[in-house]
Amino acid sequence: MSAANIELETVNVRVDDGAATIELNRPDALNAWNAQLGADLVAALRGATEDDAVRAVVLTGAGRAFSSGADLKDISGGDVTADGRPDVYKTLTERYHPVMRAVREMPKPVIAAVNGPAVGIGCSLALCSDLIIAAESAYFLLAFVNIGLVPDGGSSLFVPTRIGMARATELSMLGERLPATRALEWGLINRVVADESLHEETAALAARLAAGPTRSYAGTKRQLNSWLYSRMEEQLELEAGIQQEMAGSEDFVEGAMAFVEKRPARFSGS
Numbered sequence: 001m002s003a004a005n006i007e008l009e010t011v012n013v014r015v016d017d018g019a020a021t022i023e024l025n026r027p028d029a030l031n032a033w034n035a036q037l038g039a040d041l042v043a044a045l046r047g048a049t050e051d052d053a054v055r056a057v058v059l060t061g062a063g064r065a066f067s068s069g070a071d072l073k074d075i076s077g078g079d080v081t082a083d084g085r086p087d088v089y090k091t092l093t094e095r096y097h098p099v100m101r102a103v104r105e106m107p108k109p110v111i112a113a114v115n116g117p118a119v120g121i122g123c124s125l126a127l128c129s130d131l132i133i134a135a136e137s138a139y140f141l142l143a144f145v146n147i148g149l150v151p152d153g154g155s156s157l158f159v160p161t162r163i164g165m166a167r168a169t170e171l172s173m174l175g176e177r178l179p180a181t182r183a184l185e186w187g188l189i190n191r192v193v194a195d196e197s198l199h200e201e202t203a204a205l206a207a208r209l210a211a212g213p214t215r216s217y218a219g220t221k222r223q224l225n226s227w228l229y230s231r232m233e234e235q236l237e238l239e240a241g242i243q244q245e246m247a248g249s250e251d252f253v254e255g256a257m258a259f260v261e262k263r264p265a266r267f268s269g270s
Helices: 035-050 088-105 121-128 143-147 155-163 165-174 180-186 195-210 214-228 232-247 250-261
Strands: 011-016 019-024 056-061 110-114 131-135 139-141 191-193
Touching (some): 011 035, 019 035, 019 195, 056 195, 110 121, 110 195, 121 155, 143 165, 191 195
Parallel strands (some): 056 110
16 A cells, blocks of 8 residues: 555655655644554554655654653553553553654654654654754653653663763753754754754755665665664663553652642652
């Protein structure tokens, strides 16, 4: 099936001159991930992989955000563990990890066009891509710590491989916004452009890649994956296990309640 013919509920797909644009389309929720978005994103990525007419892929968000991260109203899809806590291990392994694998294993270049906030798992998705171009007003945020969780979706791998231990620790433990311009200075992303130029600049880069030597790009991606991400599966599994531990903590309960109630969290360390 042509990638352009895929009809999905929460993701828009269009193909122009060999470049497929996959747009997260829950703008009213700032493109927060729920179960449907996860399923649709995997379907779109697999469709682009299998469509020989697609030679480059763009990931972006509808509205004013790239993605605000996991939808806390649907954080476990209703699944709970034996002790009644959200089954985030299942959510990670079934909803998020297939997306990250699809991006890294796709034998075509993937561009993240970050049009606004890229938060939590949304940040992980952007950093999973091969090239990242961001609007000046965009920012990146590993918000997990702010609700008593830890980085997931591969971000404990993607961040340090891009910018090193010191800055990865800062982003992970302090949970502060990293503006696009600073992200460029740090080497986390590739380009920053004016907000009004993002679409045009992204389209030009995608067209260049779509017209380029696809097999060469695929080979380069295999090389980089082998050197930098050969333990990706092991790290994703570790993240999911530790995140399940965090979901069983009192700090997570307090962090989630504080987020919903829009107040500072009072963490106890338990």
